[in-house]
Amino acid sequence: MRTVRSWFRDTTGGLPRAFWYLWTGTLINRLGSFVLVFLAIYLTRERGFSASQAGLVIGLWGVGGAVGTTVGGTLTDRWGRRPTLLTAHLGAATMMLALGLARPLWAVALGALLLGTFAEAARPAFGAMMIDVVPEKDRLRAFSLNYWAINLGFACAAVLAGFAAQAGYLLLFVVDAATTLVTALIIFARVKETRSAVAGPTVKHAAPAGALRTILTDRVFLGFVTLNLFAALVFLQHISMLPIAMGDSGLSPATYGSVIALNGVLIVVGQLFVPRLIKGRSRSHVLALAALVMGVGFGLTAFAGAAWFYGLTVLVWTVGEMLNSPSNSTLIAELSPAALRGRYQGVFSLSWQLAGATAPILGGLVREHAGNTTLWLGCALVGGVVAVAHLVSGPARERRAAQLRTPATPARPVTVTRTPAPEAAEAAATAPAEPVRAAP
Template sequence: MRGWLGQAAGGLPRQFWFLWAGTLINRLGSFVVIFLAIYLTSERHFSQSQAGLVIGVYGVGGAIGTTIGGVLADRWGRRPTMLTAQFGAAALMLALGFAYGYWQILAVTFLLGVATEAVRPAFSAMMVDVVPDRDRVRAFSLNYWAINLGFALSAVGAGLAAKADYLLLFVVDAGSTLVTALIGLMFLAETRPATGHHQRKQPGGGLVLALRDRTYVLYLVISLGSVVVMMQHLSTLPIAMAADGLSAATYGWVIAVNGVLIVLGQLFVPRLIEGHDRSRVLALAALIIGVGFGLVAFADAAWFFALTVVIWTLGEMLQSPSNAATVAALSPATLRGRYQGLSSLSWSAGTALAPIAGGFTQEHLGDTALWIGCFAICALVAAGHLITGPRRERRIEQLLATPAAPATADTSVPA
């Protein structure tokens, strides 16, 4: 066990562990998003459409926030961007708890989405800055594990807090965000590489350069297919299960299999895929995800639906750290914030597109067409990764051969 722990978590920089601890603490207190729809309809007595609009506004704010956060992370710095967004998110979370008018809630929720999502590109860029390329799959696996562990525990805690007082949800969520910000304030050093004068003069401040990176944009477009398929578990999957006469409670424990598997098995993934070609791992992950969702077409009982969740979760466990490591490797040092922001934006786009495309297919073509279509999309994604993989690897080799400018602080000392 000691040897396995050393392989899974040993030798990573000290600053990574502060980032990891902040992720876990923040996720442990992430109460509000889980129960926001229930809070708006039961406690504030808004209609379902009004609650849906509030959640949609949060998503719009998040898309704007991740774009702004990526640019600020490169121009202003990782640390100040993270701290400003985190302190702002904590204050806005409390404000949302005390907001009563519908338009007040809409406005605060939009700003909360901006602040919450603006943290992500700066956080990811800082993690890439401090973790060398050889250790990034391990680092992102550990971070993904912390996200899922925190989310699973917060779901239980949120239910208990909601029974006591809904305001407690907002207070605890704001408190966990504040603690995360204080960890950053006290223990995190700035890691943004120095930017040369010629780089500062590039048109669009570097954002246009990121969008012109055809290799990177093509990778995001290919990966978008996997996102659209995976997000079906939140929209069309519960509808399909209900059509088979299964209750909402049954859907709850079936989908909980996803979180349990990730918590139990994610830390074994880096050793499993170590030394394998990134593109082949991503292609295999896409195929496994496609098989899992494709089998839903034949599922008619709770155990069968749970089996499909097991299958596509295994694909997700391979896909997530490999995707994060690939995005990191394709990001030039001085543009990491923007590249991470574009990656987050593509996930937001996939999350928004998934229920629209899935719902339309389910309504007009039926469940069988939807789930077989999911398999076909993932097969195309796998083929796309295999075809474009060599081009990506050549680009990554070029970036690794280019010496990066020194960061403003030395963060290379391992824990």
């Protein structure tokens, strides 16, 4: 018992109060994250859309998310973390209800586009705020705890949404909107603006000079973003094509909810132990293993036909997800200059949104024209390629991270010396990434 208490204290102790308010908002928001989990089933079964039309709607959600993360990243640096978060959450709650009430395909598509824009605009601000309030030595713990909250909420939401859908799909949209509003109220009431703590009053209303050029010429960072894009194309099939595949196997929406909830349950049980497991190990090796395991898990779906087999595939790719998340988050934090936290976070989130826009469309097209087996075995192949790429590109990423941890030794002119002096002095602090489920 003493060992358990010591482990719990080491895992949760010493984190700032502002982090715990953000953590609480994350948990509440994810407890009501009903819509995206069941959107594919809602569109095909309740609304009668084809798999391609459903993929298009979910893809437009991703397109909106791409716009949202780009705009949100800029507003996070210019306007501030707190107002960006509040605006995004309020807009998302409004559009959630609008999407639930929409009937024609064009209205549903437009609602998904706008909802994706508002919902994903919050990501860069949230990520930057997390890094602002958590010291560098505690970030691995903080990211793991936040990811744990995401999946605790997701596991509960997946099960509850399956039963709520039987009472009426509109209830999913109403509950999701309500929890989003509660999150906005928590941020408004308990979390202060954090940007001034890292930017300083002299740059409070100014954009860093050459910000876009800095990011676009940062080949190490963009290479990592590209690898995440391909991994996300595989991972997000669990939202779009997996529920359709399970439906074709004669399984109900409630069964899908229970199976996908295994993902959250496994993460809730094991995620807090992952930081100790991977501490001191090569992040590139961990990321490569994560991509490989995730690819194998999705590849096994090609042979699934019963609920237990689908559950097994979910458990396999969840292990890869658990390994990927903390290494991803800490690496992005170390690759991002402090003055550009919002923008770097936005660009990294953009990879998830691009995947969110293209994964359901590509998945639907491959499934319709090449078959279910080709889709899932193709996911396994992509996972293997990403794993090899992580091994090859890892040393360059670690060298860049080491350079940015040493302000006195500029990394590359395009990433440090072209920023104003007050900002360059802060280049050691950097931004995180949340592979949330879409939002993940």
